[in-house]
Amino acid sequence: MGLGWIASILSLRLQPGAWRRCSWALGLLLLGGCQKGGDEPVAPPQDPRAAYLVNWAAYRRPGDGGLYFLSRFELRGEDLEVFRSRPLAFPHLAREAKARGLPRQADLPLTAVNLGMAERLAKAYLGRLPSVTEWRHAVTGHGGYRFPWGDRFGLLRTNTLELGLGRTTPVGTFESGRDPGREDSCYDLFGNVAEWTQDPLFEGPDLLLLGIPPKSPLEFYRATPLGEQYLRLRALGLLGPVPLTLPSFFGDFGALPENESFGFATLGFSYLQDLSLPWMGGKSPLPLERLGLRLFDPREESSDLGLRLATDPWTFVARLESAPGKPRESDLRALRWFLLRHGREFRAAYQGRMRLRAALGMGVPGPWAREAGSILR
Secondary structure, three states: OOOHHHHHHHHOOOOHHHHHHHHHHHHHHHHHOOEEOOOEEOOOOOOHHHHHHHHEEEEEOOOOOOEEEEEOOOOEHHHHHOOOOOOOOOHHHHHHHHHHOOOOOOOOEOOOOOHHHHHHHHHHOOOEOOOHHHHHHHHHOOOOOOEOOEOOOOHHHOOOHHHOOOOOOOOOOOHHHOOOOOOOOOOOOOOOOEEEEEEEOOOOHHHHHOOOOOOOHHHHHHOOOOHHHHHHHHHOOOOOOOOOOOHHHHOOHHHOOOOOOOOEEEEOOOOOOOOOHHHHHHOOOOOOHHHOOEEEOOOOOOOOEEOOOEEOHHHHHHHHHHOOOOOOHHHHHHHHHHHHHOHHHHHHHHHHHHHHHHHHOOOOOOHHHHHHHHHHO
């Protein structure tokens, strides 16, 4: 068999599920063939966390050039449904999946997600939510364009209000709406659902544009259940090289003061937002206005609000340390493939995390992290 069939696969426009299966097939081929011992087929990853690894697209942060990843697709209802059968390891996600029922259509994005649920999903998939800076860089970093695909507005490039559908579409539908400069660029950065970021917005012209009074960071964190703890850990440098504003540090969002306003940034122009509005009248929109900025209280569950995942080597290793369960052989092949693509950065993160655990007397990490250590040695 020649290589023509590989070229044929790569030329197809695939939906996320099919794209994931073909990507794993090609990855396994490059790792040593599609058979083990000459005749036993090599299985794809069985754990949904390992299977998801093929979705990560690598980026470099502006400034320090640090490595981070964004998921190529918005998180789907199916990506929550896989946890329904795992109530012991993921009780919150299993209950949520059961309450929502089966997804009504394959590959539709998950919607009506509050920030607490978004954070739980990100953690389950060994990641976090993206920062505003990371999200913005994925849109404009390739050339400083207005849109992910370039400077020209296009009606059929994205599912926004102009298209007139009034509903979500399967993730990855709009091939022409992504960065044409890279094969693994993200779909639906603009359109479909607005996407949570991990950043509260405190001040600046974008905040004034929305008519929201500024709030100092100290005032904000001290009003949250675990805010003081977060500030101490961040000051000690224990949150990794990325200055994370992890919502999980804020505790139970249901315990937030009712009279307090907490605005977290969402970006991406949902199907209910007008993509052309910031540019009307010949004005030059503010930096975040042109990205579809809206602020939501973390308890909000809007019908057009979803999420995209992010991770980085430090966060990924930290999530592995507490990941429930044990990886199987097929999962380890996927993990090895992912880690060794950027071995230097993941090795440095793993060593840093192990030094931190030793200094804090945290003991032995979980099975996933131990296997990662064996791969990275």
